[in-house]
Amino acid sequence: MATITFPVPATTTSRFAVATDGIPPDLPGLLREAAAGPFHAHIAGRLGSPQLRLTREGSATLRWDPGEIRAAVPEDRPAAHAFRDASEFAVITAYAPITDQPRSAQVARAAAYAIARATGGVPADLVTGHVLAPPNAERTRFVLADRWLGDALPPFRANGRCTAADPDLDPEGVNGCACVRLRTRGLRRFGLPELQITDVACPHDLAALNVLRTAARRLLTDHWSWLATGPAGRDRTIPAALDLTQRDFNDFWGTTRRVPLTPPSPFQLTLAPLTARLLTVAPPADFDGTINDWLWGDTLPMGMYDILKSPADPPQAA
Incomplete structure (x- = not known):
């Protein structure tokens, strides 16, 4: 029987960003106040650790290209345009053991959604390269169809x-x-x-x-x-x-x-x-x-x- 062998990393990284024209200087404080729902305790417990890091980045100092963020479906195109045109970004990074998945990625995305709601910004997944459309809430049960795969039809x-x-x-x-x-x-x-x-x-x-x-x-x-x-x-x-x-x-x-x-x-x-x-x-x-x-x-x-x-x-x- 034919087989395939591949390496499994000990840790993986999930990154999300929220685009807006007004990122508050105290991002952790904003997130503590804005986070609600079933992921609130997870966010509070991980905030400031490698499992949930927040950075405030301006368009002039980015090490990634907002222009590469796309809409997965036509109705997301206005959000994608707004994301690419923004001047400031809150970047959420989760660096976690592979055994902490999918919880680590869910907590990080829940944090991105909370910041987006608090600032009126547009969230995006920097791994899939897609903006994240409403309802901007994280389901407690992991569902792969919830924008985790970057699956989209071509034109x-x-x-x-x-x-x-x-x-x-x-x-x-x-x-x-x-x-x-x-x-x-x-x-x-x-x-x-x-x-x-x-x-x-x-x-x-x-x-x-x-x-x-x-x-x-x-x-x-x-x-x-x-x-x-x-x-x-x-x-x-x-x-x-x-x-x-x-x-x-x-x-x-x-x-x-x-x-x-x-x-x-x-x-x-x-x-x-x-x-x-x-x-x-x-x-x-x-x-x-x-x-x-x-x-x-x-x-x-x-x-x-x-x-x-x-x-x-x-x-x-x-």
């Missing part, structure tokens, strides 16, 4: 440049282009390699995205189970063949309501290392066809083709 049909045929109208359209490349941006903060799928035809972009989402959730579930055993080494070996089920798809969305997936379920994919920190996703080793044949055919459950946003209840604002 439709390569911003109109792609003229490949629609597979529903012309079978040649199944492999009519290879415009789409999707990559996660967020698994590394949990000690996992990122995932990538490439050479996808435009009509199959949502199916490919949901394959990445489901695979990421399964890998994360298995990863936390492995960490719970207290492994002595810092390398982890996993099978290259990954079997995914209805539960993995539901767990990504964080819903106990059954997300309708028609058979076949489970389904399998193949992982391969591109670098130590990036795995590629491909059809099963015994699949006879292209990645687009796999995405378009009857191998994947139908729910992969039409679910874009979470069916779970959104977190409520604090």
